[in-house]
Amino acid sequence: MNYINDGLITNKSAIGRTPNNKKMKIKLLKVLFLFLTISAFSQSNETKYFHRSNGNIIDPSGNCFIIQATNVSCWLYQENYIFGGAQNVHKITAENLNEILGTNAYDNFSKQMMEHFITKEDIRLMKKMGFNSVRVGFSAESFDSDSIKKVLFSTLDNLLPTFKENNVAIILSMIHAAKPQNTLWVSNYSKGATVLWDSEEAKIKTAAIWSEIAQHYKDEQIILGYDIINEPNINRKREKELIDLYQKITTSIRKYDTNHMIIYEGNSYATKLDVLSKYDSLLDSNACYQFHFYSWFGNKIEKQLPKHLGRAETTQRPIFCGEFGINRLSEIKQQVDLMNNAREMDGWAMYTWKSIELSTTKEEKKRPPYYGRWIFIPFEDLHMSVLQFHMDNEMRDVMDWLTNVKGSKKPSAETTVNVIEKILNAVEVKNCKIDKIQIEALGLKFN
Numbered sequence: 001m002n003y004i005n006d007g008l009i010t011n012k013s014a015i016g017r018t019p020n021n022k023k024m025k026i027k028l029l030k031v032l033f034l035f036l037t038i039s040a041f042s043q044s045n046e047t048k049y050f051h052r053s054n055g056n057i058i059d060p061s062g063n064c065f066i067i068q069a070t071n072v073s074c075w076l077y078q079e080n081y082i083f084g085g086a087q088n089v090h091k092i093t094a095e096n097l098n099e100i101l102g103t104n105a106y107d108n109f110s111k112q113m114m115e116h117f118i119t120k121e122d123i124r125l126m127k128k129m130g131f132n133s134v135r136v137g138f139s140a141e142s143f144d145s146d147s148i149k150k151v152l153f154s155t156l157d158n159l160l161p162t163f164k165e166n167n168v169a170i171i172l173s174m175i176h177a178a179k180p181q182n183t184l185w186v187s188n189y190s191k192g193a194t195v196l197w198d199s200e201e202a203k204i205k206t207a208a209i210w211s212e213i214a215q216h217y218k219d220e221q222i223i224l225g226y227d228i229i230n231e232p233n234i235n236r237k238r239e240k241e242l243i244d245l246y247q248k249i250t251t252s253i254r255k256y257d258t259n260h261m262i263i264y265e266g267n268s269y270a271t272k273l274d275v276l277s278k279y280d281s282l283l284d285s286n287a288c289y290q291f292h293f294y295s296w297f298g299n300k301i302e303k304q305l306p307k308h309l310g311r312a313e314t315t316q317r318p319i320f321c322g323e324f325g326i327n328r329l330s331e332i333k334q335q336v337d338l339m340n341n342a343r344e345m346d347g348w349a350m351y352t353w354k355s356i357e358l359s360t361t362k363e364e365k366k367r368p369p370y371y372g373r374w375i376f377i378p379f380e381d382l383h384m385s386v387l388q389f390h391m392d393n394e395m396r397d398v399m400d401w402l403t404n405v406k407g408s409k410k411p412s413a414e415t416t417v418n419v420i421e422k423i424l425n426a427v428e429v430k431n432c433k434i435d436k437i438q439i440e441a442l443g444l445k446f447n
Contacts, residue, residue, distance in 0.1 A: 049259040050169065050224045052286050057261070057318045057346050059169075060221050067224075067320045067347025068444065069133040069171065070126060070386060072354070075117040076152055077139035077175050078110065079186075083423065084356045084396050085403030086369045089188050096402045100416050107148060112424055114155045117354070120162045121429040126353075127166035129386065130444030133224055134168055135322060135349045137175035141188070143209050153216060163222050171263065171349070172213065173227035173322070178202040182233035182269060196245075197234050203245055207252040214257035225261035226253060227322065231269040231292060239267050243279040250284045262287040263322075270322065271304070277311040288318035288346065293335065295327065296375045301335045309344045321348040326374065328381045333441040340443060350386075350442060357388035357433060369405050386439060387432040395419050395426070 050065065051058050059065040074082045078090045085093070094106035126134060136156070142148045156170075163170060179202035180189035189195070196202050210228060217223050228249045234242050250262055262284045266273040270292040276283065291308045293301055312319035324335055332350070339345050358364075358379040365372035374382050391399070398419040400408035411419070425431065439446050 049221055050261055051259075052261055052288055052318055054316045055312065055318055055344065055346075057224075057288060057320075065132075065169075065224075065346075067133050067171075067349060068131055068442075069135050069347065069349035070131050070353040071135045071137065071323060071349050071351045072118055073137060073352050074113060074354070075136065076114055076142065076155070077137055078113065080399070080403045082352070082355045083399045084370075084391055085399040086405050088185050088403060089190050091188070091190065092404055093402045096404070097416070100411070100413050107145060109420060110142075110148060111151045112420070114151050116424045117427050118159070119429065120159065122353070123159065123162045123166055123168055125387075125429055126168050128447050129439055130442075130446070132168060133171060133347075133349070134163075134353070135171040135173050135227065137173045137230065139176035139188070140174060140178045140206060140209050141176055143212070160220065160222060169222055169224040171224050171227050171322075172217075173230050173263075174206070174210070175230045177229055178205040178209070181229050182231055184269075186231065196232075197238065197241055203248060206245070207249045210249050211252040211255060214253040214255070214260075218257035218259060223260055225263045225288070227263040227265065227290060228253075229265060232265060232267060233269050234267060236267070239275045240279065242267055242275060243282055247282060250287075254284070260286075263290050264288070265290045265292070265322065266308075273308050273311040273319075276317075277315050280315040280317070288320065290320055290322040292323040293321055294324060295331055295335070296377070301338055305338055305342060309342060313344055318346040319344065320346045323349060323351045325351040326382070326384050328377060329383050329437060329441050332383060332438065336442050352385045354387040354389065354427065354432065355385035357390050358382060358384060368400075368407060369403075383435055383438045383441075386435050387429070388435065389426040389432050391426065392422075395422055 048060055050060065057065045057067070073079045078093070080090065080093060081087050097106045097109060098104075123134075138152065142152050175186070176188045177196050179194055179196040179199045180187040181196045183189050183195065194202075196206070206229075210226065213226070228246065232242055246264055253260075253262065264276055264283060264287055266289070267275045270290060273289055273291055276289055289308075289312050291304075293299065293304060295301065308319060311317075321339060325332055336348065336350075339348050360372070360378075360380045364379065370379075372379050374384070394415065397408065398411045398416055401410055434446075436446060
């Protein structure tokens with residue numbers, strides 16, 4: 001019969017012998033050294049990636065991290081209003097552009113935007129302005145085409161070294177799921193379309209896309225987390241289905257990636273977190289909550305914020321605001337100040353990084369689709385983005401027709417090609433104006 005003694009196997013006849021004290025000490029020191037080495041390795045491995053520690057986000061260096069981010073639209077997915085077009089699904093733009101330039105015209109335009117809308121100069125400027133992270137949106141639709149998917153991955157991959165050099169972390173956010181996750185144009189919804197919640201096939205596809213992303217980025221430290229569904233909206237009586245889908249997606253991610261943090265948005269367009277706190281035990285342990293806030297229709301952040309923070313504090317989850325902005329400067333400043341002064345908050349991501357330069361002329365007030373106003377806010381008072389690019393009348397006329405603006409006229413193929421080239425040039429950082437006043441309102445310092 002053998003016995004284990006200080007990690008070594010001895011036989012029964014050795015029992016009762018007096019051990020050599022010097023050898024015993026050496027053995028104990030070896031065991032202690034081995035334990036400390038394993039412990040240190042485990043800790044270094046744990047802090048290699050952004051992760052949750054109780055109610056905090058911890059960065060790869062082991063420090064608490066407060067998100068100060070901007071959102072990027074029209075890079076890896078398209079939103080017409082960023083160029084002054086109508087607020088509708090990009091399918092309309094695709095059909096119109098293809099009508100003028102041929103079957104693959106919109107796909108080619110999407111690829112060009114991926115390659116030009118955000119460059120190394122954008123990332124360096126984000127750093128200079130004080131942003132430490134960026135919420136990068138993408139569409140599940142890009143994964144329907146191998147060629148577009150290839151450009152999407154290669155575009156982001158090519159910029160990863162610049163993100164790392166400037167310590168700007170990336171939040172990957174699925175803006176459009178495999179089917180619309182809500183019934184607004186922002187999720188690519190059109191009247192009568194099947195929504196995500198009514199399509200098992202779309203749920204499986206959405207999870208499969210995240211599985212592919214997880215395989216691709218599982219070892220990238222600069223990825224802060226996976227924001228798995230933007231602004232979900234499902235009937236309150238069915239909202240357990242939201243948690244079920246979150247579990248499905250999380251499982252598909254964790255099959256390949258146990259490193260990165262998962263980000264869960266609340267129901268009702270990310271405005272209600274009670275479903276998350278109610279079913280928190282079913283969610284991944286390395287995860288945080290996200291809410292969105294826009295005050296266009298009279299919502300008051302001083303009323304909403306305590307509710308969100310209460311949900312997160314109850315479950316000891318980190319929490320941040322994934323979208324706010326496109327507003328009057330006074331509103332933006334008030335919202336940022338409240339969030340910055342809330343002890344439980346783990347940061348915010350303002351909307352948005354880059355958009356059209358707003359005109360405040362008398363002619364603009366007569367021009368559809370906005371007539372010089374964003375909802376109830378006159379363009380004179382609106383701060384839409386940190387960077388603004390100029391769109392001349394020819395560019396805007398083409399964009400109006402592509403997005404079905406009332407009264408717009410169909411452009412020629414030659415004009416359309418020329419306008420696309422002008423857009424690609426206009427969005428370069430060197431050609432954009434900087435809204436320094438908004439940067440100050442955000443509490444950032446432009447170095």
